[in-house]
Amino acid sequence: MTWEIVIGLEVHAQLSTSSKIFCGASTAFGAEPNTQADAVSLALPGVLPVLNKGAVERAIRFGLATGAYIAPRSVFARKNYFYPDLPKGYQISQFDLPVVGNGQLVIQVPAQGNSPAYEKTVCLTRAHLEEDAGKSLHEDFHGMTGIDLNRAGTPLLEIVSEPDMRSAAEAVAYAKTLHSLVRWIGICDGNMQEGSFRCDANVSVHKSGTPFGTRREIKNLNSFRFLEQAINYEARWQIETLESGGTIRQATVLFDPDKGETRMMRTKEEAHDYRYFPDPDLLPLEISEEWKERVRATLPELPQARQARYVSELGLSVYDAGILTASREMADFFEAALNEAPGHAKMCANWLIGEISAQLNRDGLDIAQCPITPQQLGGMLKRIADNTISNSGAKEVFRTIWTEGGEADAIIEAKGLKQVSDSGAIEVLVDEIIAANADKVAEYRSGKDKLFGFFVGLAMKASKGKANPAQLNEILKRKLAG
Amino acid sequence: MINASLKQLSAQLAAKKISSVELTQLYLDRIAALNPDLNAYITVNPELSLAQAREADARIAAGKAEALTGIPIAQKDIFCAKGWLTTCGSKMLHNFVSPYDAHVIGQFNNAGAVNLGKTNMDEFAMGSSNETSYYGPVKNPWDKTRVPGGSSGGTAAAVAARLCAAATGTDTGGSIRQPAALCGVSGLKPTYGVCSRYGMIAFASSLDQAGPMAKSAEDLALLLNVMAGFDERDSTSLQREREDYARDLAKPLNGLRIGLPKEFFAEGLGNDVGLAVQAAITEYKKLGATVVDISLPNSRLSVPVYYVLAPAEASSNLSRFDGVRYGYRAPEYVDLADLYEKSRAQGFGTEVKRRILIGTYVLSHGYYDAYYIKAQKIRRLIAQDFSNAFKQCDIIMGPTSPSTAFKLGEKGDDPVQMYLSDIYTIAVNLAGLPGMSIPCGFGENAMPVGLQIIGNYFDEARMLNAAHQYQLATDWHSRAPQGL
Numbered sequence: 001m002t003w004e005i006v007i008g009l010e011v012h013a014q015l016s017t018s019s020k021i022f023c024g025a026s027t028a029f030g031a032e033p034n035t036q037a038d039a040v041s042l043a044l045p046g047v048l049p050v051l052n053k054g055a056v057e058r059a060i061r062f063g064l065a066t067g068a069y070i071a072p073r074s075v076f077a078r079k080n081y082f083y084p085d086l087p088k089g090y091q092i093s094q095f096d097l098p099v100v101g102n103g104q105l106v107i108q109v110p111a112q113g114n115s116p117a118y119e120k121t122v123c124l125t126r127a128h129l130e131e132d133a134g135k136s137l138h139e140d141f142h143g144m145t146g147i148d149l150n151r152a153g154t155p156l157l158e159i160v161s162e163p164d165m166r167s168a169a170e171a172v173a174y175a176k177t178l179h180s181l182v183r184w185i186g187i188c189d190g191n192m193q194e195g196s197f198r199c200d201a202n203v204s205v206h207k208s209g210t211p212f213g214t215r216r217e218i219k220n221l222n223s224f225r226f227l228e229q230a231i232n233y234e235a236r237w238q239i240e241t242l243e244s245g246g247t248i249r250q251a252t253v254l255f256d257p258d259k260g261e262t263r264m265m266r267t268k269e270e271a272h273d274y275r276y277f278p279d280p281d282l283l284p285l286e287i288s289e290e291w292k293e294r295v296r297a298t299l300p301e302l303p304q305a306r307q308a309r310y311v312s313e314l315g316l317s318v319y320d321a322g323i324l325t326a327s328r329e330m331a332d333f334f335e336a337a338l339n340e341a342p343g344h345a346k347m348c349a350n351w352l353i354g355e356i357s358a359q360l361n362r363d364g365l366d367i368a369q370c371p372i373t374p375q376q377l378g379g380m381l382k383r384i385a386d387n388t389i390s391n392s393g394a395k396e397v398f399r400t401i402w403t404e405g406g407e408a409d410a411i412i413e414a415k416g417l418k419q420v421s422d423s424g425a426i427e428v429l430v431d432e433i434i435a436a437n438a439d440k441v442a443e444y445r446s447g448k449d450k451l452f453g454f455f456v457g458l459a460m461k462a463s464k465g466k467a468n469p470a471q472l473n474e475i476l477k478r479k480l481a482g
Numbered sequence: 483m484i485n486a487s488l489k490q491l492s493a494q495l496a497a498k499k500i501s502s503v504e505l506t507q508l509y510l511d512r513i514a515a516l517n518p519d520l521n522a523y524i525t526v527n528p529e530l531s532l533a534q535a536r537e538a539d540a541r542i543a544a545g546k547a548e549a550l551t552g553i554p555i556a557q558k559d560i561f562c563a564k565g566w567l568t569t570c571g572s573k574m575l576h577n578f579v580s581p582y583d584a585h586v587i588g589q590f591n592n593a594g595a596v597n598l599g600k601t602n603m604d605e606f607a608m609g610s611s612n613e614t615s616y617y618g619p620v621k622n623p624w625d626k627t628r629v630p631g632g633s634s635g636g637t638a639a640a641v642a643a644r645l646c647a648a649a650t651g652t653d654t655g656g657s658i659r660q661p662a663a664l665c666g667v668s669g670l671k672p673t674y675g676v677c678s679r680y681g682m683i684a685f686a687s688s689l690d691q692a693g694p695m696a697k698s699a700e701d702l703a704l705l706l707n708v709m710a711g712f713d714e715r716d717s718t719s720l721q722r723e724r725e726d727y728a729r730d731l732a733k734p735l736n737g738l739r740i741g742l743p744k745e746f747f748a749e750g751l752g753n754d755v756g757l758a759v760q761a762a763i764t765e766y767k768k769l770g771a772t773v774v775d776i777s778l779p780n781s782r783l784s785v786p787v788y789y790v791l792a793p794a795e796a797s798s799n800l801s802r803f804d805g806v807r808y809g810y811r812a813p814e815y816v817d818l819a820d821l822y823e824k825s826r827a828q829g830f831g832t833e834v835k836r837r838i839l840i841g842t843y844v845l846s847h848g849y850y851d852a853y854y855i856k857a858q859k860i861r862r863l864i865a866q867d868f869s870n871a872f873k874q875c876d877i878i879m880g881p882t883s884p885s886t887a888f889k890l891g892e893k894g895d896d897p898v899q900m901y902l903s904d905i906y907t908i909a910v911n912l913a914g915l916p917g918m919s920i921p922c923g924f925g926e927n928a929m930p931v932g933l934q935i936i937g938n939y940f941d942e943a944r945m946l947n948a949a950h951q952y953q954l955a956t957d958w959h960s961r962a963p964q965g966l
Contacts (some may be wrong), residue, residue, distance in 0.1 A: 042807060044562070045809075046562045046681040046684065048716050050714065057511075076799050080845070087807060088801060089798070089804060091736055147806070190586065235871060275798070277795075277845055281687050281718065283717055
């Protein structure tokens with residue numbers, strides 16, 4: 001019997017509203033401490049929460065995008081605990097009646113070693129709205145703690161999965177798919193450095209066919225790499241503990257990225273009793289069919305639907321379509337470029353997945369920061385497609401656009417990259433080469449086929465690289481045949 | 483002047499017989515003379531009050547006066563008022579100067595009323611005698627050895643002693659009606675949601691409601707016209723068309739069906755109170771009303787239900803008073819837990835701590851279903867009782883409190899006895915209904931008795947009509963304590 005790892009994730013996605021979930025203060029990141037803390041954020045005596053409809057709308061978008069149940073009536077509850085960055089002494093969250101329940105997310109788990117890539121469906125238990133806490137700043141104040149309440153009240157959607165994942169790779173694939181989805185549907189900017197997308201991982205191990213083991217929760221993982229490292233470490237630790245006769249106690253742990261280890265934060269016995277109860281300051285949240293439908297009408301085509309369309313309508317491979325739909329920016333870039341060069345989806349995909357991705361990678365950029373616009377790419381593709389430029393000419397055009405900007409047509413003109421597609425001119429050129437190289441022609445004709453490349457090289461050189469390669473091949477072949 | 487109705491005062495101001503500054507000064511002088519003994523006010527700030535009075539005079543001169551422009555109104559110290567010390571009767575907020583106005587305060591400011599000062603109250607509105615105030619008990623102006631009731635005891639005493647033209651209170655379980663009864667003034671707790679709770683320091687959010695306290699029902703109507711209204715900053719504030727609460731005052735009471743709940747006239751009711759209330763009912767019959775016997779079978783559970791739900795909400799509402807951002811912080815502490823423990827141990831009084839403990843207990847894992855959930859279910863039954871009763875009658879009447887004002891210190895050692903003084907008022911809050919108390923005579927020791935009037939949801943105008951017609955026929959409401 002081998003050990004099986006069981007993982008469920010809780011993701012806190014910061015919703016991209018411009019004001020907080022229960023008041024009008026700004027949610028912009030990076031402001032001076034406490035400049036975005038109004039009376040409600042400070043929890044002054046007498047202030048009351050008022051729900052931001054934009055946050056609800058984003059929760060609805062998420063529910064629709066994951067095929068989930070959107071509760072016609074959900075309830076905000078108070079989670080009571082004391083902490084200096086929690087100004088009211090309770091967090092407004094949702095407890096037994098969340099806004100979203102029972103969703104699904106299809107993930108692509110990439111190939112690893114000998115095991116091939118595969119698809120898996122992860123079930124979502126629920127997603128609920130809540131407010132973020134502020135920040136305690138321990139470093140900047142000697143012997144004291146600074147409190148910054150700018151973040152207090154920022155809207156979060158906590159997305160809870162079933163314990164459906166069986167490896168760190170699956171957990172990472174799930175987190176990445178979720179990350180892509182929340183950005184795709186425009187509810188979260190996904191900025192992990194700024195804490196806009198944070199993962200908690202519940203990890204347990206058991207032997208197949210036996211009940212699940214006791215879980216430990218790893219808190220606040222803010223990169224996919226840490227998520228993977230933390231799960232692998234934690235699972236190994238649990239297996240080793242069990243194999244050496246120990247037991248696992250339910251606990252919350254923290255991951256130390258420097259040491260690559262998890263360490264105990266608190267055990268279940270030490271856990272708070274949060275004394276949840278419905279917040280009497282807020283009415284139950286009611287979502288009408290009509291509201292839901294209004295939101296549905298604004299939902300973009302979802303990644304899975306787009307991937308399927310790229311395969312069925314554009315003839316792309318499932319793999320290529322998957323890469324192009326990994327982010328909305330990539331997919332939109334692809335479609336905008338394709339719009340300039342209709343009918344050349346495969347060529348467009350190849351350039352995006354190949355040259356452009358490689359360059360972006362090298363320069364540490366993502367597609368949103370790409371120095372080439374889809375229109376520029378499309379303009380170039382159009383000239384490749386209509387044989388104005390050869391592939392080598394295209395690479396020159398691409399390099400120029402990347403570093404200096406400009407439109408393909410102007411660059412082709414300025415650099416004289418237009419390939420010769422005049423068959424008469426090529427025939428003259430080929431005739432001259434055949435005449436000047438009678439010995440080689442004879443060798444070729446006696447069966448030395450490999451010399452064909454030699455003639456191509458000469459002809460290209462003679463045309464200064466501008467001869468249309470396909471035409472040149474055809475003419476050369478015909479003339480050499482004699 | 484000090485016995486004048488709001489309407490009369492407004493007319494005097496309009497006719498320039500007196501200025502708002504003069505009127506305000508008149509009350510400030512009375513407060514300076516009488517408050518050291520009565521302790522009805524926690525804070526007076528003549529500078530702020532007179533500045534508002536001067537603005538009001540300018541507004542009157544410009545012909546832009548409204549019904550309450552220039553009239554000095556006392557505010558219960560539970561309402562945040564910009565620039566005013568706002569303590570909620572607690573050491574916890576002994577140094578809290580509010581940077582903003584509660585909605586109710588804003589409404590009065592917009593109307594041009596003068597904030598005359600902040601009245602004393604039970605700490606965080608938890609109490610029925612005003613003895614839990616950090617600022618000391620208020621004395622009942624009718625007998626200074628007796629309590630004024632609570633938690634709006636400072637307000638009730640200030641109105642009774644004519645230390646203001648009118649005032650505000652808040653009512654979570656009877657905190658307007660019970661002190662109104664014990665001090666012989668009129669008080670109205672509107673339907674839950676009529677007055678915004680924004681800026682009103684929360685005790686039990688699902689029960690708290692602001693309301694006016696004054697010398698007459700007519701005054702209450704004018705005050706409520708200013709206090710009521712939708713406020714988008716309070717999610718439980720009701721979006722309704724504005725109404726004139728004085729519109730029905732003059733209607734005759736012919737055919738009014740008064741329901742008398744048998745549970746309100748049973749064991750526990752003081753004989754003197756019962757007699758005064760029965761006499762009032764007789765008066766109503768003379769005015770054309772008919773009487774029906776009704777039953778509120780679950781009302782006997784209202785005190786225990788209330789003492790689960792209100793502390794539960796309070797335990798959470800009062801968590802923000804942690805010594806971190808404002809208010810009281812213990813002078814010495816060793817770490818964070820110690821900061822919390824000491825600040826809260828030193829900043830809160832005994833009754834507040836008792837309720838935080840009860841509330842924390844009933845919300846705790848393993849007890850929540852047995853207490854909180856069960857209490858919520860009974861709360862619905864209590865509301866159902868009222869809706870059944872209102873099929874048989876238009877309005878419900880009974881005693882406000884089982885006894886007249888008791889002696890200071892008399893119930894201090896027995897919280898349950900204290901809690902029972904709200905036995906007739908609490909069910910109204912649990913149901914969210916409007917309730918009021920008006921003076922209807924005197925009981926033992928010549929202390930005032932209050933008649934409670936309970937209406938159906940949004941029936942404030944009808945209740946005020948019933949109260950006003952009674953006050954036209956009787957003069958209990960215009961009696962004032964002697965020697966002040």
